[in-house]
Amino acid sequence: MASPHYPDGTVRALLQTDLVTEATRAALLPRLDTSEYTPQFFDEATYELLRAVAARIYPQPERPEPIELAPVVDKRLAQGDSDGWRYDAMPPDREAYRLGLGGINQAAQVLFQRPFGHLSEPQQDQVVAAVANGTAPGENWQHLPIDRFFEELLAELAEAYYSHPLAQEEIGYVGMADVPGWHRIEPNQLEAREPEEVKP
Amino acid sequence: MPDEEVLEEGVLNPAKPEIQDPLLKSILAENGGLLAQAPVEQEQPAPLPDPVDEVDCVVIGTGAGGAPLLARLAMAGLKVVALEAGPRRDPTRDYATDEKAQHFLFWNDERLSAGQNPVAFGNNNSGTGVGGSTLHYTAYTPRAHRDDLRLFTDFGKGVDWPFGVEELEPYYEELEHFLGVSGPTPYPWDPPRRTGYPLAPLPLNGAALLMQKACAGLGIQTSPAANAALSARYYQEGVGWREACTNRGFCQAGCNRGAKASMDVTFLPLAEAHGAEIRADAFVTEIERDAKGRVTAVVYTQYGEQKRQRCRHLFLCAGAVETPRLLLLNELALTSGQVGKNFMAHPGMQVWGTFEEDIRPYKGIPGGLISEDTHRPTDADFVGGYLLQSIGVMPVTFASQMARKRKLWGQPLRDYMRSYNHTAGINILGDCLPHENNFLELADEKDVRGLPKPRVHFTAQENEQRMNAHAEKLMRQIWEAAGARDIWAYERYAHTIGTARMGLSGDDAVVNPEGRAFDVPNLYICDNSVFPSALSVNPALTIMALSLRTADKFLAAQQRLDR
Numbered sequence: 165m166a167s168p169h170y171p172d173g174t175v176r177a178l179l180q181t182d183l184v185t186e187a188t189r190a191a192l193l194p195r196l197d198t199s200e201y202t203p204q205f206f207d208e209a210t211y212e213l214l215r216a217v218a219a220r221i222y223p224q225p226e227r228p229e230p231i232e233l234a235p236v237v238d239k240r241l242a243q244g245d246s247d248g249w250r251y252d253a254m255p256p257d258r259e260a261y262r263l264g265l266g267g268i269n270q271a272a273q274v275l276f277q278r279p280f281g282h283l284s285e286p287q288q289d290q291v292v293a294a295v296a297n298g299t300a301p302g303e304n305w306q307h308l309p310i311d312r313f314f315e316e317l318l319a320e321l322a323e324a325y326y327s328h329p330l331a332q333e334e335i336g337y338v339g340m341a342d343v344p345g346w347h348r349i350e351p352n353q354l355e356a357r358e359p360e361e362v363k364p
Numbered sequence: 365m366p367d368e369e370v371l372e373e374g375v376l377n378p379a380k381p382e383i384q385d386p387l388l389k390s391i392l393a394e395n396g397g398l399l400a401q402a403p404v405e406q407e408q409p410a411p412l413p414d415p416v417d418e419v420d421c422v423v424i425g426t427g428a429g430g431a432p433l434l435a436r437l438a439m440a441g442l443k444v445v446a447l448e449a450g451p452r453r454d455p456t457r458d459y460a461t462d463e464k465a466q467h468f469l470f471w472n473d474e475r476l477s478a479g480q481n482p483v484a485f486g487n488n489n490s491g492t493g494v495g496g497s498t499l500h501y502t503a504y505t506p507r508a509h510r511d512d513l514r515l516f517t518d519f520g521k522g523v524d525w526p527f528g529v530e531e532l533e534p535y536y537e538e539l540e541h542f543l544g545v546s547g548p549t550p551y552p553w554d555p556p557r558r559t560g561y562p563l564a565p566l567p568l569n570g571a572a573l574l575m576q577k578a579c580a581g582l583g584i585q586t587s588p589a590a591n592a593a594l595s596a597r598y599y600q601e602g603v604g605w606r607e608a609c610t611n612r613g614f615c616q617a618g619c620n621r622g623a624k625a626s627m628d629v630t631f632l633p634l635a636e637a638h639g640a641e642i643r644a645d646a647f648v649t650e651i652e653r654d655a656k657g658r659v660t661a662v663v664y665t666q667y668g669e670q671k672r673q674r675c676r677h678l679f680l681c682a683g684a685v686e687t688p689r690l691l692l693l694n695e696l697a698l699t700s701g702q703v704g705k706n707f708m709a710h711p712g713m714q715v716w717g718t719f720e721e722d723i724r725p726y727k728g729i730p731g732g733l734i735s736e737d738t739h740r741p742t743d744a745d746f747v748g749g750y751l752l753q754s755i756g757v758m759p760v761t762f763a764s765q766m767a768r769k770r771k772l773w774g775q776p777l778r779d780y781m782r783s784y785n786h787t788a789g790i791n792i793l794g795d796c797l798p799h800e801n802n803f804l805e806l807a808d809e810k811d812v813r814g815l816p817k818p819r820v821h822f823t824a825q826e827n828e829q830r831m832n833a834h835a836e837k838l839m840r841q842i843w844e845a846a847g848a849r850d851i852w853a854y855e856r857y858a859h860t861i862g863t864a865r866m867g868l869s870g871d872d873a874v875v876n877p878e879g880r881a882f883d884v885p886n887l888y889i890c891d892n893s894v895f896p897s898a899l900s901v902n903p904a905l906t907i908m909a910l911s912l913r914t915a916d917k918f919l920a921a922q923q924r925l926d927r
Contacts, residue, residue, distance in 0.1 A: 249476070323764045349568075351574065
């Protein structure tokens with residue numbers, strides 16, 4: 165079974181209807197805003213590095229305007245927000261990102277003699293793969309557990325990506341349209357507002 | 365991290381920093397972020413009682429441990445004040461059906477997780493706000509079994525509780541009827557109960573039906589689970605009509621309908637109707653004592669101001685992390701040496717699979733189906749047992765834990781997540797033995813208030829590892845029988861339990877069987893921290909039962925003194 169695909173526009177259309185509560189709409193609509201973001205926490209170069217890394221972890225070649233994940237991380241770090249816990253083996257989040265992103269650049273330098281942002285996509289993928297495998301070279305990894313950093317990075321970006329209405333559209337999630345309640349909840353039972361998979 | 369910058373970062377890494385930057389301030393205000401500490405209109409702080417005012421009881425925490433006893437004490441005519449660290453919200457207005465937007469329900473102050481199996485906190489197990497962790501509990505309400513409370517007697521390992529389950533049973537009955545629990549009658553794994561559940565079970569969703577069919581083929585008995593969400597409209601004493609569940613599936617966060625029996629729609633309105641006062645956004649920092657060691661007052665911060673409330677008795681109900689943290693910070697009730705010790709977390713391994721069927725895991729209560737055939741498995745190589753639950757999941761939670769476990773990235777990650785609607789899970793809730801290597805301590809690193817962060821050490825010991833292995837094998841069998849492919853297991857540990865255990869003697873326990881601290885005569889602890897062992901069932905119903913029992917024992921003792 166190939167991965168299902170869903171029609172475009174389902175979530176965006178639902179957000180305009182009274183199937184979605186006002187509170188839910190107020191949470192989701194601002195995430196569709198694509199206006200330019202100025203980093204608050206990272207300096208420009210580090211921010212661009214994070215964007216480049218996020219673009220390899222969440223490649224979106226089909227989107228004219230990819231869902232931006234770096235602002236979510238930058239805003240959180242600027243506010244000093246936490247999700248309630250941290251691996252004791254890890255430094256505080258701001259320091260972990262500083263060391264981890266720096267480590268990714270170091271690995272790019274060692275492997276390809278250029279910073280990450282100047283590499284081709286296949287080369288960037290090799291660097292990310294080396295971090296994912298825990299084999300990336302770089303001095304910073306002496307100070308940061310590489311496996312935990314990659315796990316934290318992946319999880320935070322995953323949460324940022326799948327919180328976005330367009331990503332929810334991509335996977336056929338319409339749980340936000342809950343005002344009438346769900347009556348058809350058994351396997352293969354759909355409500356009229358649930359998008360059907362696009363048959364290839 | 366030995367360099368200075370890191371150390372400084374550690375000290376300065378505030379959960380809620382003082383924001384100076386006007387731009388950032390406006391962004392935060394727009395997002396309803398940090399600056400939302402100011403009271404919204406329905407929660408203007410009540411006029412402060414005169415600082416010399418003394419109330420009968422202060423209750424710290426308004427979750428499953430604090431709310432039931434708050435109502436009980438208020439109904440007995442006592443003057444009671446509850447201090448809740450988090451805000452008061454209006455579910456119908458403030459609870460979006462969105463995982464990120466409900467972030468405020470969780471205790472997001474950073475905790476440090478150490479050991480071989482560092483426990484995730486926050487949305488995994490810790491709530492904040494009027495209602496505490498019940499605002500985001502999944503409302504599973506199985507009762508503890510008779511033998512859960514006597515592991516040492518039965519196995520020679522773990523510890524026995526200082527009383528039997530018959531002490532809790534009347535409270536289980538009362539709670540099931542007060543909260544309006546939906547569930548099967550008779551309950552298949554405990555048929556001789558005196559009373560059945562007041563409401564019929566909630567409907568089964570995709571994951572539950574797939575699990576039900578596969579288990580039937582494998583000879584595993586299943587049943588719709590008991591859940592404190594209403595399968596029909598229900599009238600509740602002191603509260604009024606509550607509306608039925610609409611299968612919104614958002615139980616791991618906040619119910620915007622009041623169908624889930626969280627404390628904010630059950631015991632807390634009852635308590636307030638009887639004169640209890642609940643102060644939100646009140647973060648307790650100090651517990652004051654007199655020369656004899658009796659608690660005299662608590663000091664808390666509310667809207668940036670420090671306040672004091674004098675009290676005759678203190679009930680500490682802040683959960684198994686903040687309760688021991690407050691005791692350690694205040695050097696209170698420490699003579700047994702048990703505060704912070706024996707931290708436990710339930711093995712909560714999940715097994716996920718991809719199905720041909722279109723499942724849409726966001727519909728229906730997440731855990732519709734249960735089996736307790738694994739309560740004492742005949743082929744077990746471990747102490748205790750576990751239960752099985754079907755599970756649904758929301759996409760952000762699913763993506764996050766999938767990323768942590770499978771480390772997928774790039775196109776394979778997006779491809780896998782496209783199958784979200786074809787995903788179904790099963791998980792366990794297993795007993796956990798207390799162990800000396802699992803404990804909570806105060807770290808050097810400080811939080812935004814300048815208080816030491818808690819550091820929790822947790823390593824799954826041999827018993828938990830064997831239980832996990834047994835459960836993973838069985839859950840994989842079930843999902844294979846159900847026709848799943850791409851099956852994967854996620855090892856996780858749920859709930860916070862232990863750290864201020866209850867026992868018969870102050871030599872090895874912090875509180876006595878009535879919840880009173882051995883070495884502080886007017887301090888009571890009532891939450892999951894007093895559990896001597898973890899139990900093989902979800903803890904909320906038992907925490908509430910303990911809460912009512914603690915209140916009744918306290919009231920009885922007061923009457924004896926009055927005579």
